[in-house]
Amino acid sequence: MSVLVNKNSKVIVQGYTGTEGTFHATQMIEYGTNVVGGVTPGKGGSQHLDRPVFNTVKDAVVATGADVSIIFVPPAFAADAIMEAADAGIKVIICITEGIPVQDMVNAREFLKGKDCRLVGPNCPGVITAGEAKVGIMPGFVFKPGRIGVVSKSGTLTYEAADQAVKAGMGISTAIGIGGDPIIGTTTKEAVEMLMNDPETDGIIMIGEIGGNMEAEAARWLKNNMRKPVVGFIAGQTAPAGRRMGHAGAIIGGAEDTAAAKMKIMSECGIHVVDSPANIGVTMAKALAVMA
Amino acid sequence: MNLHEYQAKELLKRYSVPTQEGIAVNNSDDAVKAYKQIASDTGTKFVVIKAQIHAGGRGKGRIKEVPDQSGVAVVKSAEDAERVAKNILGNTLVTIQTGAAGKRVNKILVAQDMYYDGPSERKEFYLSVLLDRAKKQNVIMYSTEGGMDIEEVAHKTPEKIYKEWVHPNMPLLPFQARNIAFNFGLSGTAFKNMVKFVTNLYNAYIGLDCSMLEINPLFKSADDKVIAVDCKMNIDDNALIRHQDLADMRDKSEEDPTEVEAGEHNLNYVKLDGNVGCMVNGAGLAMATMDMIKLAGGEPANFLDVGGSANAQTVEAGFRIIMKDPNVKAILINIFGGIVRCDRVAAGVIDAYKNMGTINIPIIVRLQGTNAEVAKDLIVNSGLKVQSAILLSEAAELVQKAVNAN
Numbered sequence: 001m002s003v004l005v006n007k008n009s010k011v012i013v014q015g016y017t018g019t020e021g022t023f024h025a026t027q028m029i030e031y032g033t034n035v036v037g038g039v040t041p042g043k044g045g046s047q048h049l050d051r052p053v054f055n056t057v058k059d060a061v062v063a064t065g066a067d068v069s070i071i072f073v074p075p076a077f078a079a080d081a082i083m084e085a086a087d088a089g090i091k092v093i094i095c096i097t098e099g100i101p102v103q104d105m106v107n108a109r110e111f112l113k114g115k116d117c118r119l120v121g122p123n124c125p126g127v128i129t130a131g132e133a134k135v136g137i138m139p140g141f142v143f144k145p146g147r148i149g150v151v152s153k154s155g156t157l158t159y160e161a162a163d164q165a166v167k168a169g170m171g172i173s174t175a176i177g178i179g180g181d182p183i184i185g186t187t188t189k190e191a192v193e194m195l196m197n198d199p200e201t202d203g204i205i206m207i208g209e210i211g212g213n214m215e216a217e218a219a220r221w222l223k224n225n226m227r228k229p230v231v232g233f234i235a236g237q238t239a240p241a242g243r244r245m246g247h248a249g250a251i252i253g254g255a256e257d258t259a260a261a262k263m264k265i266m267s268e269c270g271i272h273v274v275d276s277p278a279n280i281g282v283t284m285a286k287a288l289a290v291m292a
Numbered sequence: 293m294n295l296h297e298y299q300a301k302e303l304l305k306r307y308s309v310p311t312q313e314g315i316a317v318n319n320s321d322d323a324v325k326a327y328k329q330i331a332s333d334t335g336t337k338f339v340v341i342k343a344q345i346h347a348g349g350r351g352k353g354r355i356k357e358v359p360d361q362s363g364v365a366v367v368k369s370a371e372d373a374e375r376v377a378k379n380i381l382g383n384t385l386v387t388i389q390t391g392a393a394g395k396r397v398n399k400i401l402v403a404q405d406m407y408y409d410g411p412s413e414r415k416e417f418y419l420s421v422l423l424d425r426a427k428k429q430n431v432i433m434y435s436t437e438g439g440m441d442i443e444e445v446a447h448k449t450p451e452k453i454y455k456e457w458v459h460p461n462m463p464l465l466p467f468q469a470r471n472i473a474f475n476f477g478l479s480g481t482a483f484k485n486m487v488k489f490v491t492n493l494y495n496a497y498i499g500l501d502c503s504m505l506e507i508n509p510l511f512k513s514a515d516d517k518v519i520a521v522d523c524k525m526n527i528d529d530n531a532l533i534r535h536q537d538l539a540d541m542r543d544k545s546e547e548d549p550t551e552v553e554a555g556e557h558n559l560n561y562v563k564l565d566g567n568v569g570c571m572v573n574g575a576g577l578a579m580a581t582m583d584m585i586k587l588a589g590g591e592p593a594n595f596l597d598v599g600g601s602a603n604a605q606t607v608e609a610g611f612r613i614i615m616k617d618p619n620v621k622a623i624l625i626n627i628f629g630g631i632v633r634c635d636r637v638a639a640g641v642i643d644a645y646k647n648m649g650t651i652n653i654p655i656i657v658r659l660q661g662t663n664a665e666v667a668k669d670l671i672v673n674s675g676l677k678v679q680s681a682i683l684l685s686e687a688a689e690l691v692q693k694a695v696n697a698n
Contacts, residue, residue, distance in 0.1 A: 139630030154576020246575025289391035
């Protein structure tokens, strides 16, 4: 068992032959991820990184039995790439692309409704199941195998949290970067729920940021489903209202989506909320010690 | 990206959304010409002059240099138009949204007066289109309480706010447009005009990739026309890749010059009011670093995400941008090296530091991840007055010391 991706995942890369796709596919292969090929329209039939290139996702699925796709397609075409993957029967679609127009994602989300697939991202670092499969752009060596799951809207903050967990004597089961855009495929609550149900995960680190209501939704669900300790952090306690802080979704729109409001509800629902990002690892270690 | 009222109205016309007619000008001679044109077109001497800045509250706002002049004024003659244009243009408008510093006005909109008499009662409504993140749908939010601060209406009288969610991949449906017109209490010609107005307005919102489109007031005239009297339009920055014409409308003079400069270096920078500058890779870690500065007793002076490629050039550009702020008393560089190697970043910091000449404030560099130890040695052995940390908690302590020493 593990969440979303594991050593048996058959991964294809959309935008395989581009600069980003090539660089990260190489890193993923080095990590040991089972990359079975890639898609670049117009380059089907050729080989890249010793693996076949296909014109369409459908062709790739038929030829390789791929069930996971990672997308490095430029923003103007990325929503189309997501829908193509879903249409071809890919089960887990991980979209790394940053900068997709919001209305494209409104339409793509609608397209995915009722289909047997899960989208992670966009604008995310991807998913890693430590020691088994890296389907993302994260530095693999930081994620030493262990039993802590991570859910995060942010890339480098995910690496920071994983690093702290490892240094505090724990390791990582699966880390899920859900992305920092206003419309994303997998919500905080859905990612937390997967890790809560994962027998290989003993504790969950949940990292959010200003904007939207996903952390509050996750917290309300956790209140009645807290079977493992959850440590939470919200970035942007010092962010001004109305300004977009890097991520398209990181903008305070009202009283409900400030860091303070989110931290309050998370705390009330039983999450171990830390004020400082430096305390994520030690707090998890303490919470697990209490449980043991 | 924000647009000016006059730009937004030009764009709405492309979608057959009726707007208050006007001419945007940047000098008083053209203002007089525009006055004569509008007065002749409308057959009345009443004409409205509106300052064009990226901030609301213009009607109640005052010109700093001419305090009895407001940002929106009705004029009754060409001489009057010239006087008001001279009062406003080139001067500073202070409104509830601009802060005390105000904003310089470079353009005014000379526009028709819609508040003429006629057979029916005039009405002012509020209507906006935006994304409902939770429902993952666009929503039209509207109220009979036009011309007011909508947040206040939502707070005091939530029952006066209506919402119509639009199905993804579909236009605003006719029954929804009728719902809106009925809820506004309209009938006859005004009802039909409103149905057309909201249908076309939603098409404009989608077609222009708006992230927010607000019409306040949405006006029903005394002869039952439905008109956008004011318009606030924000375009989704991510969508500018497919709207070069909209990207060309960007008015950089409305933005913080340091933020514009940072953008030219591909740095994501937001100016804040604190005393500790920071430079970080990744937006989430950048926000977290700001929070940590606050917990250490300082106040963040900025948000600065250098992105995935932290090299000597970006670090130097980041240094220069942060140092432009005289309030900065210390700088924290926080890089989690994944794909980017920490030793390369350290070399970049050392180069940038040397290129910059004398830096008289403490610099704290926290490098973690790939080759972090090598990076720390590089910095320690550089002989520069740069403090080095590997753990985030160590960096926090160093910030605390730097803040307390000030």
